[in-house]
Amino acid sequence: MSKNYKIAVIPGDGTGPEVIREGLKVLDAASRKYGFTLEYNKYNYGGQRYIETGKVLGDRDVEGLKKYDAIYLGGIGHPDVKPGILEKGILLKLRFDLDQYINLRPVKLYDNVKTPIKNVGPEEVDFTVIRENTGGLYTGVGEFKDKGTENEVAVQSMVYSRRQVERCVRFAFEYIENLHKEKPWKGLTEKEKEDGYIGKLTLCGKTNVLTYAYDLWERVFNEVAREYDNIITDYSHVDAISIYMVENPKIFDGIVTGNMFGDIITDLAAVIQGGMGVAPSGNLNPEGVSMFEPVHGTAPAFARKGVINPVAAILTAQMMLNQLGQIEAASAIESSVKSTLKKMKSMEVGKMGLATSEVGDLIAKGI
């Protein structure tokens, strides 16, 4: 019997529905070719629904999503809604309540994609950021003291439990080990390969200033590292890593970091890989329901014009199939994306030389 997967689809706001439409087109082509079925249920959670009904996302809504094999999301945000409401009320609520504790963000520069970094190509930009996704500054722990007065103090705490840090770090080591099981990371020296190394994991922190939170991260990282003697470990402060990512991105294989730093460095990484138009991501709960959403937002200024780049959403769908265990179908999507990229003039919105739906058509056909 062929496998059937139940997918909750949240197209969201702005250009979300347009990129999701192309993603579903490609998923359908992949499922036909590789003999599995996808059953979609659409949900209208997002800014528009909030404006019309005042509702963000309730506990019952979240419960309802738990019966799915995965969630596929376009983007949530609305220019008429005050920042914070939809982010906290929908996106972060989903990540937190479904305990999607990993935000996986592969950073690959594909052939034919322009990067603002000089003298680098696909060989030099190929790493993965493993961002902790349910803790740190995002926990929302904090307070105002004497709000609105001259003596006002605002506190926002970076909260991490050992358990949270450990499951993230362990996931990162496992991920890098699996990634290179068949073929060691290309950045290794001959000597390192002879010594049995297959990959590298860099902890990104700020141990010189955040002497509680990142002290915990560093200790846990070093403890877990002992179980993975085939992975080279490295450490970089978050400010310094921003320099290295631009100056010499080929030194990175895996980067594991906390929620806030992960948010910031993956925007930088997205630019290095050719922009928001090509950056996919997955919010993973390896033991539960994962949610796949491109790194980009809703780009409302470009909505309904057919000019937005759907490649990020399509690569996000590819990550979803990987997670569901449809490895062959996922790699077929990636190959088809690669050949379609050659037909696109640019990754930038409005400059692709093709309409949003034409990009989706080409990728679907290539499968």
Ligand code: IPM
């Ligand atoms: C991201 C986004 C979100 C985040 C926002 C929209 C809450 O920037 O997915 O990177 O900060 O995680």
Ligand code: MN
């Ligand atoms: Mn972000």
